[in-house]
Amino acid sequence: MTLGALRHEIDQLDDQMLALFQRRLALADRVGKAKDAPSGAHLPLRPDREAAVLARMTGGAHPDQTRAVEGLWREIVGWGLARQTETQVRVWAPDGSGRAVDAARRRFGQAATLIEAPDAEAALAFAAEGQGVAVLALNADHPWWLGLRSDWSDLRVFDGCGRSAPRALAVGRIDPASLAPGRRVVVSSGGADFGPGAGRWGLATHRGWTLSLVDAAVPEDRLDGVVGTVP
Numbered sequence: 001m002t003l004g005a006l007r008h009e010i011d012q013l014d015d016q017m018l019a020l021f022q023r024r025l026a027l028a029d030r031v032g033k034a035k036d037a038p039s040g041a042h043l044p045l046r047p048d049r050e051a052a053v054l055a056r057m058t059g060g061a062h063p064d065q066t067r068a069v070e071g072l073w074r075e076i077v078g079w080g081l082a083r084q085t086e087t088q089v090r091v092w093a094p095d096g097s098g099r100a101v102d103a104a105r106r107r108f109g110q111a112a113t114l115i116e117a118p119d120a121e122a123a124l125a126f127a128a129e130g131q132g133v134a135v136l137a138l139n140a141d142h143p144w145w146l147g148l149r150s151d152w153s154d155l156r157v158f159d160g161c162g163r164s165a166p167r168a169l170a171v172g173r174i175d176p177a178s179l180a181p182g183r184r185v186v187v188s189s190g191g192a193d194f195g196p197g198a199g200r201w202g203l204a205t206h207r208g209w210t211l212s213l214v215d216a217a218v219p220e221d222r223l224d225g226v227v228g229t230v231p
Contacts, residue, residue, distance in 0.1 A: 024076065025083055032084030041130050042175040044085055047158040050077060051180035051231040071106065078109025087112040088132030092123040093168070094139050100168045103161030104135040107170065120144035124152050124171070133172035135161060143206035145169070148227040149187050157185040157228025165201060165213075166230060174228075182231040183213040188224060 001009075032044075054073060061069040081087055089112050093100035104114055113132075117123035120142055123134035134155075136144055148155060148171070156174045160166025169185070183201075189209050199215040213230060 021076065025080055028080030028083045031080075041154075042173050042178075043130065043133070045081075045133075045158070045172065045174060046178050047174065047180040047229075047231070048178050051182070053077075054231075074107065075109045075111075078111040082111035088126075089114045090117040090123040090126045090132065090134045091115070091136075092117040092120050092134065092144075093137040094120075094142055095137070100135055100137040100161065103168055104170075107135070107159060107161055108133075124155065127155055127172050128152055130173045133158075133170055135168050135170050137168045138166070138204050138211070140204065140206075143204065143209070143211075145187060145204065145211045145227070146206065146209055149225055155227075157230065160213075160230040165203065169228075169230075171228070179229045180231040182229045183215060184226050185228040185230060186212050186214050186225050187227055188212065 054070065057073050058066045058069055078087065087108055089104055089108055091101050091104045091114055093116075101114060101116065105112075108114070117126065117134070120136055121144075123136055124144065124147060126132060127134040138145070148157070152171075154173055155171045156176060156179060157169045157171050158174045158179055159170040161168040161170065183199075187209060201213040202210055203213060204211040
């Protein structure tokens with residue numbers, strides 16, 4: 001096949017992808033009108049649905065294309081959500097490195113409006129008011145996550161930014177029934193016992209309190225201080 005023929009085939013694929021993308025956005029409009037409103041003052045986000053579709057997409061991708069497929073899919077979903085409601089994100093990171101902002105952008109896509117918050121409390125307050133979500137970096141000097149058991153108990157962790165050990169967490173007024181299955185995020189004091197063989201990953205500590213990820217297999221009744229999940 002000649003170079004010109006190859007380019008022509010690529011052009012045809014581009015046209016097909018554009019048509020499919022526009023069709024998907026049109027369907028997203030219809031989904032937004034048809035789906036049930038979240039109960040109470042919860043945001044119209046479905047982390048469980050997103051996690052299931054993402055797992056299906058990446059599971060069908062070639063191993064060396066998984067990250068590309070995830071990034072592409074995040075953008076497509078982000079623009080679909082934007083047809084239903086504007087996604088507002090407040091990002092807080094004390095080091096000012098921009099890594100949390102970059103992680104939030106990868107998670108929510110270019111369609112989301114990202115604004116850096118002056119402090120953790122401002123980001124949490126924004127999310128608690130139901131205006132959008134917050135992405136907060138984990139930092140040893142700023143144990144903002146302790147508030148998820150008290151002042152900010154209406155918020156739920158619904159995703160982590162990072163691979164096996166998240167460096168930042170996404171929180172919002174998410175319906176608990178819509179949280180994705182996965183590792184539970186737990187704020188506990190002392191030496192909490194999650195049962196024999198339970199997988200546990202410590203993320204942060206402060207004055208005897210620990211922020212951990214705990215295996216999804218651990219029964220709910222063995223856990224105290226569950227504040228969300230990370231797929």
